[in-house]
Amino acid sequence: MKKALVIILILAVALAPAVVFSHDAISAKELYINADTLLSDYIDAYADLLESRDDDISKYENMRLNKKSSFYFAKSLASKENSILQVDFNIENKYDSIKSREAQLEIEFRTSYLNLYTLQKSAEDEKVEAMLKTKEYEAGKKDNKSGYMSDNELLQLEYTAMALNNSSLNKERQYESALRHFNYKVGSPLDYSDYQFDLNESILVPLTLDFYIDNALVNASSIKLSQQKLEKYYIEQKHYDVYMFSTNLSYISDALRDLKINTRIQELQLEKTKTSLINSISTKYASLIIEREKIALADLNIQRFQQEYNTDYSLFTRGYINFADLDESKNNLSDAKNDYVVLIYRYNTQVKSFENDCSYYPEESGS
Amino acid sequence: MKIKIIILTLVFILAGSVVLGLTLINLTQQEAYDAAVENNMQFEIDELNLELKQIAYDKTLKAASHPTLNNYYGQLTKYYNPFNSETTLTVEEAKSEKAYKQLEIDVVAAAISLENATIGYDDADFALSEATQAYNDAVKDSETTSADQLSLKYNVESLKISLHQAQNNLDSAQYKLDELVGMEGAAVQLPVEYSDPYNISPDDAYESALIIDISIYQSKRNAEAAAIKFEIAERFYEDDEDTYISTLAGLKSADLSYAKALLTLQMSVYDDIDNLKNKFDSIALAKLNRTIKSNAYTAAKSQYKAGIVSATSLENSEDSYNTSVKQLDAKIYDYILSSMRFKLNYGYNY
Numbered sequence: 001m002k003k004a005l006v007i008i009l010i011l012a013v014a015l016a017p018a019v020v021f022s023h024d025a026i027s028a029k030e031l032y033i034n035a036d037t038l039l040s041d042y043i044d045a046y047a048d049l050l051e052s053r054d055d056d057i058s059k060y061e062n063m064r065l066n067k068k069s070s071f072y073f074a075k076s077l078a079s080k081e082n083s084i085l086q087v088d089f090n091i092e093n094k095y096d097s098i099k100s101r102e103a104q105l106e107i108e109f110r111t112s113y114l115n116l117y118t119l120q121k122s123a124e125d126e127k128v129e130a131m132l133k134t135k136e137y138e139a140g141k142k143d144n145k146s147g148y149m150s151d152n153e154l155l156q157l158e159y160t161a162m163a164l165n166n167s168s169l170n171k172e173r174q175y176e177s178a179l180r181h182f183n184y185k186v187g188s189p190l191d192y193s194d195y196q197f198d199l200n201e202s203i204l205v206p207l208t209l210d211f212y213i214d215n216a217l218v219n220a221s222s223i224k225l226s227q228q229k230l231e232k233y234y235i236e237q238k239h240y241d242v243y244m245f246s247t248n249l250s251y252i253s254d255a256l257r258d259l260k261i262n263t264r265i266q267e268l269q270l271e272k273t274k275t276s277l278i279n280s281i282s283t284k285y286a287s288l289i290i291e292r293e294k295i296a297l298a299d300l301n302i303q304r305f306q307q308e309y310n311t312d313y314s315l316f317t318r319g320y321i322n323f324a325d326l327d328e329s330k331n332n333l334s335d336a337k338n339d340y341v342v343l344i345y346r347y348n349t350q351v352k353s354f355e356n357d358c359s360y361y362p363e364e365s366g367s
Numbered sequence: 368m369k370i371k372i373i374i375l376t377l378v379f380i381l382a383g384s385v386v387l388g389l390t391l392i393n394l395t396q397q398e399a400y401d402a403a404v405e406n407n408m409q410f411e412i413d414e415l416n417l418e419l420k421q422i423a424y425d426k427t428l429k430a431a432s433h434p435t436l437n438n439y440y441g442q443l444t445k446y447y448n449p450f451n452s453e454t455t456l457t458v459e460e461a462k463s464e465k466a467y468k469q470l471e472i473d474v475v476a477a478a479i480s481l482e483n484a485t486i487g488y489d490d491a492d493f494a495l496s497e498a499t500q501a502y503n504d505a506v507k508d509s510e511t512t513s514a515d516q517l518s519l520k521y522n523v524e525s526l527k528i529s530l531h532q533a534q535n536n537l538d539s540a541q542y543k544l545d546e547l548v549g550m551e552g553a554a555v556q557l558p559v560e561y562s563d564p565y566n567i568s569p570d571d572a573y574e575s576a577l578i579i580d581i582s583i584y585q586s587k588r589n590a591e592a593a594a595i596k597f598e599i600a601e602r603f604y605e606d607d608e609d610t611y612i613s614t615l616a617g618l619k620s621a622d623l624s625y626a627k628a629l630l631t632l633q634m635s636v637y638d639d640i641d642n643l644k645n646k647f648d649s650i651a652l653a654k655l656n657r658t659i660k661s662n663a664y665t666a667a668k669s670q671y672k673a674g675i676v677s678a679t680s681l682e683n684s685e686d687s688y689n690t691s692v693k694q695l696d697a698k699i700y701d702y703i704l705s706s707m708r709f710k711l712n713y714g715y716n717y
Contacts, residue, residue, distance in 0.1 A: 258422070265415045272408050279542065286535045293528045300524055304517045311514055 028186070032109040035187035039101045046094040049087075056087045071252050074243040078236040085235070089228045096221050096359070103356040110349040112182055114342070117197040119175040121338070126171045130164040137161040199345040203295060206351055209285045212358040216277055219359035223277065226270040233263040284354050291347045298340040305333040391554040399474045399548050399555040406549030407470060413463045420456045427452040439610055442599040450595055454588040461581045465711070470547075472707045477544040478555035479700045484533070484540035486693060491533035495526040561703050562717050564643035572715040573636045577629075579714035586621075586628040593621035639709050646702040653695040660684075660691040 033039065060083040066072040140157040143149040206212075217223060236259055247253045312329040315321045355362065394402065404410065427448045435441035502519040505511040544553050577583055593614070600607070600614040667684035670676040710716055 254422070258419070261415050261418055265412055268408055268412045268415075272412075275546070279546070283535075283539055286538070290528060290532055290535065293531065297521070297524050297528060300517075300521055304514070304521050307514050307517055 028113070029106065029109050031186050032112075033102060033105045035185065036101070036105055039098065039105065042094060042098045042101055046091070046098055049091045049094055053087060053091060057084055060084045060087070069245065070243040071240075071245040071249075071255075074239040074245070075236075075255075078239040081235050081239075082232045085228075085232065093221070093224070096219070096224070099361045100221070100356060100359070103352065103361055107349060107353045107356065110345070110352070112178075112185070113197065114199070114345055114349070116175070116178055116182060117199055118342070119171070119178050120197060123168070123171040123175045126164070126168040130161070130168040133157075133161040133164045199341050201344055201348055203292070203344050204348045204351045206285070206288060206354070207360075209282065212285065212355070212360060213278055213281055215360045216281055216358040217274060220277055221359065222273050223270070226266060226273055230263065230266045230270060233259060233266060237263065281354075281358055284357060288347075288350060288354055291350055295340070295343050295347055298336070298343050302333070302336045302340055305329070305336045309333045391552045392550055393554050393556070394548065395556050396471075396475065396478075396558065399478070399553065400471050402548040402550065402553075403470050403474050404467065406547070410463075410466065413459075413466060417456075417459050417463055420452075420459045424449070424452040424456045439599060439603045439607060442602070443596070447592060447595050447599065450588075451592050454585065454592065457588075458581055458585055461584070465581070468711050472704065472711060474544075474547055474555060475558060475707065476704055477540070477547050478557055479704065481537075481540040481544050481554070482557060482700070483697070484537040488530075488533040488537045491526070491530040495523070495530050498523045498526050557700065558703050559699075561699065561706060564640060564647050564706070564717065567640050567643070567715070567717045569637055569640055572640065572713050573633055575715040576632055576636050576713035580632055580712075583628055583632055586625040590618075590621040590625040593618040636713060639705075639712075643702070643705055643709060646698070646705055650695070650698045650702055653691070653698045657688075657691040657695050660688040664688040 060080055063076070063080045063083065065080065066076040137154075137157045137160075140149055140154050144151065144154040240256065240259075245252060247256065309326075309329045309332070312321060312326050316323070316326040427444075431445045431449045435445045498519070502516070502523050505516050505519050541552070544555065545551050548555075597611075597614040597618040600611040604611045664684045664687070667676055667681045671678065671681040
């Protein structure tokens, strides 16, 4: 059964790139995640731990017990039980590392993806702007020849057109550089020059704050590690409680005292970790609500610019404003719509990041 | 159980109870500090860790008191290990003592953050009520276009988000203070007095820092420990030449680290004195600004009564004055916190 799981895991990693090339947006994410060497190490280590689980457990089950005294016997019994427990702790912790790393990589991917989209759009906008100014300059040359424009005004137009062309080239290079870095992260020389970014997503609806807190208090690695340590101390204490031995001997009383102190430290640390986790989750959840409200505001902004555009269109058809004014109005509306889409994408990334902080990994996750 | 209480507290605070009129518990700085000491879980952890360090120290002393082999490692057990263990214990004790004093600063810092968050909330609330009024007026006014109305509505919605954010900041600041002092709805009197950094003698401050600074003590003890190790290795040079060479390198490195630590400390003391002076000077400037704004506001009030300036002009003048008061308070609090940190870090009062 475990061997089958290992084989499935290995196949999943090996076949991932093959899946990638057939689906654009999703495959880029898969490729990004699967190119990560740390995740690959975690998966290998997890597979090794799973494969060796039975051997490891039987090794500890056959551990020789120290029968020198009842104290040493209790100590070796505790050591045996804790070692067996640690085998499954290690498997569980490694699995958690894989889930957390995958979630972290998805968030990284989404951030890079958004960055590429923003850079591409900015480069395209700047290119259009530069073209318009170049046309204006060309028209200015004719006006200058006809005596309607001074030399200095023409020079000013030439300067503006040149500056915008330079800026456009600069932005295009920034975009290309970001693409190169992205390809480097993906680990594949894919040609993304014609890549069409699609940020359209529906708004993710987070679950309740109580749910996230409860989930984190059970699944957060900081809590788990602390609890595992504590559980081992309790097991040691349990074995000491079963067997009778004289506490007059200093090495015994020292061991019991040290165990008591360490247990108390761990209990306090656990309580502190829980408090700080609840505080951090509550603060982040409150921020998420604000971000959600910003999306509603962006929606209102679209309505505002839509109304402005409708008014301007009516004015344009009646000849009260020129085409440039109408075009500006149209651009404002287009920008507002774009902001809305970007805001949702960014918000969804925040939700995913928050859920990762809460150690909550929903099975279904879009790109 | 405690976790449930924390969740309930957070939910309660998130519901905006503080602003809606939760009764605040007013505390003096001393009362807040005492409550914070009582409530601090980390102190219990520190004390237990200190106990473990004391145990480790006792163990090394015990091991040193037993007959040891007359070789390099035997002599390390006798002389070097107890010395090192004593250093670790003293450093832990000093850190624990400093943590108690640090708590005093944490309480004041949390109280100041709460004050700032309260001001931020009041400002956001005021801005929203102004914008709402403007929007309501526009709705009633038949000459306002629907596009303008929508624009004003957008402004109101945007300010609602700002108010929500300010509310979150306020809740968070209140929660931090409550968590420190272990009670719900705490309010702490803010410090008002502060001393003049031009009275600081840099040399005296440095001398004081040399005595109190934990890292200096640690570096000095590390250098002394390295010397002990080297002396032992020197005695057994014939048996183990390599160890002698490595301990000599260790001694030189530890001496160098100590010399560097002294210079770093001196630099920090002098830099921090300069920073204190800069902050102190900026208070004087903010005071002057407040006086100017106060005079302008007084003049605007008279001019408004005489009908020379508009109500808007008077309001602007009042806003400028209020802003200058807030700026002055912020500068004073910033200086007080820096001054408290200086006194704690270098054990120098001025």
